[in-house]
Amino acid sequence: MKKSKLVGILLFLMTVSMLVHTSAATMNVVVITDPTGQDPNGAAAGSQSWAENMFQSTFILSKDKHFCVLSGGEGNETPRLAAVMEAVNNLENGGTAESAATLANGFSGIRVMTGGPTIGAAVGGYFLAYVVIVSDNGTITITPYSGGIAVLPPGTKGAIIHLRNTPGNPQYGTADAVRLQTAEMMGQMIRDGYPATDVVAAAFKNVAINAGEKHGGGAVNLVSGITTGDMFTPTELNTTGFPMDQPYSKVSDNGWSVAYPEAANYQTSPIDGSNLTTVYAYQALDNAITVNANTTSVAVYGTDAPGVADTTQEIVQASVDKHGFSGTQIAKDINSAISSGLLVGVNNVEASDINVNANQKAVGVYFKALPDNRTSPPWNLPISASILNLLGNMQTAIGLILVILVLFRSTLISSFLKK
Amino acid sequence: MFIKVRRDTLIILLLAFLLIFSGRVMTYMSYASSTTSDQGVAISGVIIKGNDVVPLDSIRNSLANVGFRSGSYIQGDTLVTSKRQVPLNEAIANAKTAVTETTIPGTQLTPIVAADVEVDNSTGIVTVNVIEDFSSIHINGLNGTY
Numbered sequence: 001m002k003k004s005k006l007v008g009i010l011l012f013l014m015t016v017s018m019l020v021h022t023s024a025a026t027m028n029v030v031v032i033t034d035p036t037g038q039d040p041n042g043a044a045a046g047s048q049s050w051a052e053n054m055f056q057s058t059f060i061l062s063k064d065k066h067f068c069v070l071s072g073g074e075g076n077e078t079p080r081l082a083a084v085m086e087a088v089n090n091l092e093n094g095g096t097a098e099s100a101a102t103l104a105n106g107f108s109g110i111r112v113m114t115g116g117p118t119i120g121a122a123v124g125g126y127f128l129a130y131v132v133i134v135s136d137n138g139t140i141t142i143t144p145y146s147g148g149i150a151v152l153p154p155g156t157k158g159a160i161i162h163l164r165n166t167p168g169n170p171q172y173g174t175a176d177a178v179r180l181q182t183a184e185m186m187g188q189m190i191r192d193g194y195p196a197t198d199v200v201a202a203a204f205k206n207v208a209i210n211a212g213e214k215h216g217g218g219a220v221n222l223v224s225g226i227t228t229g230d231m232f233t234p235t236e237l238n239t240t241g242f243p244m245d246q247p248y249s250k251v252s253d254n255g256w257s258v259a260y261p262e263a264a265n266y267q268t269s270p271i272d273g274s275n276l277t278t279v280y281a282y283q284a285l286d287n288a289i290t291v292n293a294n295t296t297s298v299a300v301y302g303t304d305a306p307g308v309a310d311t312t313q314e315i316v317q318a319s320v321d322k323h324g325f326s327g328t329q330i331a332k333d334i335n336s337a338i339s340s341g342l343l344v345g346v347n348n349v350e351a352s353d354i355n356v357n358a359n360q361k362a363v364g365v366y367f368k369a370l371p372d373n374r375t376s377p378p379w380n381l382p383i384s385a386s387i388l389n390l391l392g393n394m395q396t397a398i399g400l401i402l403v404i405l406v407l408f409r410s411t412l413i414s415s416f417l418k419k
Numbered sequence: 420m421f422i423k424v425r426r427d428t429l430i431i432l433l434l435a436f437l438l439i440f441s442g443r444v445m446t447y448m449s450y451a452s453s454t455t456s457d458q459g460v461a462i463s464g465v466i467i468k469g470n471d472v473v474p475l476d477s478i479r480n481s482l483a484n485v486g487f488r489s490g491s492y493i494q495g496d497t498l499v500t501s502k503r504q505v506p507l508n509e510a511i512a513n514a515k516t517a518v519t520e521t522t523i524p525g526t527q528l529t530p531i532v533a534a535d536v537e538v539d540n541s542t543g544i545v546t547v548n549v550i551e552d553f554s555s556i557h558i559n560g561l562n563g564t565y
Binding site: 053055056057058060061062063064065078081082085088089092093227229230233301302303304305367368369371372376378379380381385386387388389391392393394395396397398399400402403405406409 | 428431432434435436437438439440441442443444445446447448449450451452453454458460461463464465466471472474476479488489492523524525526527528542543544553554556558
């Protein structure tokens with residue numbers, strides 16, 4: 001009798017802890033500062049948590065249809081995945097943020113937040129959220145919601161933030177205050193004209209420092225279709241991601257950078273001795289999802305060699321800044337980089353290998369990788385390679401014979417004379 | 420001088436050195452100017468189209484796992500990887516399966532329902548076209564599809 005009661009209580013406690021585990025535990029935020037979808041940084045979203053398993057599934061991004069689906073980070077939590085899939089499916093078929101987020105109410109203990117530049121934003125299911133609406137005359141309205149559905153209507157500027165504390169977080173109990181504080185801060189930033197990517201990064205910083213829900217997660221730029229990918233996500237199952245309030249890397253004025261933990265060993269740039277600036281994770285997140293007006297997006301094809309894509313990006317950017325969008329000029333600059341050894345493992349390019357789209361500020365470079373792990377392109381000699389090979393081998397052979405001749409000179413001569 | 424060396428010996432040695440040196444330089448030049456390789460066509464890159472929610476890196480990893488990675492090369496109709504040799508059409512079939520089994524990171528969801536893999540035998544570029552469909556995903560532990 002007593003034993004069965006104990007088992008019953010244990011079961012009840014386990015159920016409760018599981019339920020708490022599914023519904024609590026994260027920060028989700030969607031910010032829309034340009035509901036027309038024109039500004040490349042006009043809509044952004046992100047997730048972070050104290051909890052483990054904040055993989056990319058907690059901030060799913062559609063690059064083509066410009067929407068995101070955020071949820072809690074519970075690994076392979078089955079109903080959460082079902083809710084996320086229903087939301088994605090709804091949005092793929094032309095649903096609004098509201099219609100997709102409502103679907104979360106069909107699952108117990110699940111929260112789904114969705115948003116996009118033109119579809120508005122919404123959170124459905126189990127949540128504690130503030131909806132921030134900034135009207136055109138600068139009035140900021142902040143409304144609390146808990147559970148059901150909360151909507152930022154399409155066409156309005158504003159944000160939605162959900163925040164709860166995860167059990168085990170040393171800053172447990174701060175969520176309510178920080179949620180309001182972050183909502184107010186976001187409202188002011190949106191009113192003052194900051195782009196959505198900056199607002200999201202600021203929210204990450206505030207929540208990570210003041211509420212302790214700090215493990216990435218990550219963020220997405222909904223208009224430009226850029227995601228932080230696995231920059232901050234955990235490397236293995238059942239571990240936490242990168243703490244968003246910690247230093248992420250160090251950067252020198254000239255572009256050299258090194259990531260933590262190695263960065264702790266560097267005080268100055270080893271290349272030119274210039275000073276290093278520490279980049280915190282929330283700043284790195286901002287840099288990763290913000291699109292600069294003068295940034296050229298460079299796509300590299302034909303090689304997966306590490307470093308080639310990054311270096312090409314820089315060369316093309318420099319070339320475009322100097323000469324504008326000219327395929328021949330870009331090809332010339334890339335070729336000079338190849339001959340100076342800056343780019344290794346690829347053959348020289350022709351102007352026809354460069355695909356330039358000046359309107360979209362996009363450049364595609366089609367490389368041809370070199371065979372046999374060679375580092376530089378073949379030389380262009382007037383004599384064919386096989387003849388050179390033959391001549392070279394013959395000369396080497398004659399040279400070696402001469403050496404032998406010298407060594408055994410006296411013996412050889414005497415043996416000839418004897419004859 | 421401890422060792423007595425005749426002058427013409429020295430001259431012959433110098434000549435031999437020159438011959439060997441220039442011979443070696445010539446063979447290097449012939450290597451550096453040759454364009455063909457006896458190793459077949461290296462897998463030089465992967466182009467992925469059509470993915471929306473599934474990240475590029477995940478698909479790229481799936482392809483690398485079935486042998487389409489840097490360091491592999493195509494010799495005739497065979498894909499030679501660092502681990503084994505597989506017929507190219509078999510490798511392509513494997514790649515199709517691997518791509519459709521690519522998950523959204525951190526989940527077991529596989530939204531890619533169809534994949535088309537093409538390998539260019541002359542350039543070594545692998546082109547993958549994928550189709551994502553979220554309307555018929557099976558989730559382990561739940562009945563039906565989502």
